[in-house]
Amino acid sequence: MSDLHITGLTHSYAPGARILDGLDLTVPGGRLAAVLGPSGCGKTTMLRVVAGFLRPDAGTVELDGRTVTGPGVHLPPERRRIGIVPQEGALFPHLSVARNVAFGLTHRTRAERSRRTEEMLELVGLPGYGPRMPHELSGGQQQRVSLARALAPAPALVLLDEPFNALDSALRAGVRADVRAALRATGATGVLVTHDQQEALSTADLVAVVRSGRVAQCGTPQEVYRRPADPWVAGFVGGAVLLPGTGEGSTARTALGPVPLEVPADGDGGTVVLRPEQLALTAPPSDDTARATVADVSFHGADTLVSVLVPGVDALVQVRATGPVDRRPGDPVGIAVTGTATLHPHRTARER
Ligand SMILES: Nc1ncnc2c1ncn2[C@@H]1O[C@H](COP(=O)(O)OP(=O)(O)OP(=O)(O)O)[C@@H](O)[C@H]1O
Known part of the structure; x- marks a missing residue:
């Protein structure tokens, strides 16, 4: 299993506009890391550097203990042992499924190639599909073949560039789970580029949030969701409730009352971060000044998102309840908090 180490990657396409700005990322061998970030933050640029299609201004990429990109080093893409699954599969349209999968299997006998091809097609759930042509496959099947093609030469690393984008949501979950299982079965290290938070949290072992x-x-899905590094990360990886607050030891004083803190803080004023599912609607409190008001209710099937106006909080506070909620806009409510929050002190002018 091959570790991937990316250190200090910096790149500009034009003078004065840094697209990669000292990017560091380590993916332990055999793990799948999701690189998650908004459009234009440099995800694809990073992938192109790792694949060897682009030489960065500075920084190093090490794969399996070997520097493949670095000062004075630039190993060509075909010598990096990297498999790529592009956005829409990009199968060769004039080649059969089997010939697509066997494409990177050079220096092998015909029998070995055909055995490995069938093995890979089985791995991705398409045994016997070898003779078909790409146009005879659904979008999800094409993505599976693309993965089989990437995995066939037993690469050290597989790069997946938003591979589920073209699939409808019903198909996505199934193909995602199969891709993850196939990567695990081969022990390949993977980097999945995505701007879909749910996809990153549900598919990867590690999530690197790029800004x-x-x-x-960078952390496990649970870490980045439960202990976001700052309010921006909190909002980017999921629904976030951001409240002004002040640390008072193991709790923070907020407009929702005292909230237990994940890490104690004293006297620090900042932003308290909770998740909407940590809040519950209760009967309105007798004290008028603490009374919140329902602003909007949106039903999503498995859960309901209720937006609430809380005195002393500028933005609407989101409450996620399981199942339907019997409240209407204008109803007075109370809010109870469960679990712990993180407190992010206001940055000083020097840190900004
Ligand atoms: N070849 C290029 N020449 C000049 N600018 C480029 C080039 N490729 C990308 N850029 C610019 O670099 C920035 C980062 O692009 P990149 O494709 O890495 O972002 P991304 O995070 O993958 O975005 P998306 O999620 O939209 O694909 C963008 O502003 C883009 O316009």
């Missing part, structure tokens, strides 16, 4: 060409936070 303006740098990794703002």
Whole structure:
């Protein structure tokens, strides 16, 4: 299994506009990391550097203990042992499924090629599909063949560039789970580029949240969701309730009352971050000044999102309840908090 180490990656396409700005990322061998970030933050640029299609201004990429990109080093893409699954599969349309999968299997006998091809097609759930042509496959099947093609030469690393974008949501979940299982079965290290938070959290072992060409936070899905590095990351990886608050030891004083803190803080004023599912609607409190008001109710089937106006909080506070909610806009409510929050002190002018 091959570790991937990316250090200090910096790149500009034009003078003065840094797209990668000292990006660091480590993916332990055999793990799948999701690189998650808004459009234009540099995800694809990073992937192109790792694949060897682009030489960065500075920084190093090490794969399996070997520098493939670095000062004075630039290994060509075909010698990096990297498999790529592009956005829409990009199968060769004039080649059969089997010939697509066997494409990278050079220096092997015909029998070996055909055995490996069938093995890979089985791995991605398409046994016997070898003779078909790409146009005879659905979008999801084409993505599976693309993965089989990437995995066939037993690469050290597989790069997946928003591979589920073209699939409808019903198909996405199934193909995602199969891709993950196939990567695990082969032990390949993977990097999945996506701007879909749900996809990153549900598919990857590690999530690297990228902002303006740098990794703002890298951790397990649970870590980045439960202990976001800052309010921006919190809002980017899911619904977030951001409240002004002040640390008072193990709790923070907020407009929702005292909220237990994940990490104690004293006297620090800042932003308290909770998740909408940590809030519950209760009967309105007798004290008028603490009374919140329902602003909007949106039903999503499995859950309902209720937007609430809370005295002392500028933005609407989101409450996620399981199942339907019997409240209407204008109803007075109370809000109870469960679990712990993170407190992010206001940054000083020097840190900004
Ligand atoms: N070849 C290029 N020449 C000049 N600018 C480029 C080039 N490729 C990308 N850019 C610019 O670099 C920035 C980052 O692009 P990149 O494709 O890496 O972002 P991304 O995070 O993958 O975005 P998306 O999620 O929209 O694909 C964008 O502003 C883009 O316009």
